[in-house]
Amino acid sequence: KQEFLRHFYFGKEMFVKRKIIERRKSKLQGFADLGSQKAFKSLKRLKRYEYNFIKDSCWKLAHKVIDLSKSYGNTTIVVEDLKNLRVGREIGNSKGRKVNKIINKIPYAKLFHSLSCLCEENIITFSKINPYHTSQLCSRCGALNKSGKVYKTYVCKSCGLIMNRDNNASRNICKLFRERSIVTNVSQTSLNRVAVSQPLLSNAVHNL
Incomplete structure (x- = not known):
């Protein structure tokens, strides 16, 4: 029986980074709403940066998971099926405004897409539970x-x-x-x- 030797702490790093970005976006949005074209352009660039940061982080983590799987000579990766993870008052499963925001910002769909693509490329079974x-x-x-x-x-x-x-x-x-x-x-x-x-x-x- 093999034990799990490593963890990849992905959520905290991304949460801290996106929190900083959110503060900056909020500030720029305020100036943009007042008609500042400079703030509007900066906000647009920041949103593009955030998108690329999330995408890049998901692919990097997916590659690490694949490498770990290969090191075990393994052919299967199993994850929780989080398709119903979204929360909110309109859905009827609100956990509070702050917690809702944290949960809804988890890019699980992008991460699972990255994993699925790499698993197919490396002939590794990808399963959801x-x-x-x-x-x-x-x-x-x-x-x-x-x-x-x-x-x-x-x-x-x-x-x-x-x-x-x-x-x-x-x-x-x-x-x-x-x-x-x-x-x-x-x-x-x-x-x-x-x-x-x-x-x-x-x-x-x-x-x-």
Whole structure:
């Protein structure tokens, strides 16, 4: 069994950078609204810079993930399916103005697009898993530990497991993928009459 040796801390760096850009954009927008053409042009350049920064960051991270996967001799990358991540009052799942803004600025679609393209290029399977309860389930005993607050450390009240919350969620994502793959392979085996003892997965599955 292989352990995960590295983390890529992507969100914090991007959040800090975009926060600085947002402040600058807000200031320029104020001058542009007053009719300043210089501010309008600067605002346009800043928006283009922000777009390129996000795009470049996503591709760089995607390349790092692919390189890590290759170092394990792995052929599968699994991520949470975050297509319903958007939050807001109009959607009915608002988490507060400040948190809504942070969540809605996560460029997950661009990152997943970059990963998907590179996976196809490097013949690596790219799979998405339903994120339901992945951060609340204990990866050791399977107990559900609900908490109104989100802490960096996950503590299981049933078995006493103490682990980084992201690590725990990652292990659950791997388990869900393996379970889904086993079910799929068993179904195919029944139809194709192939021996069920054949290998179903590679030795390591990496996830974000």
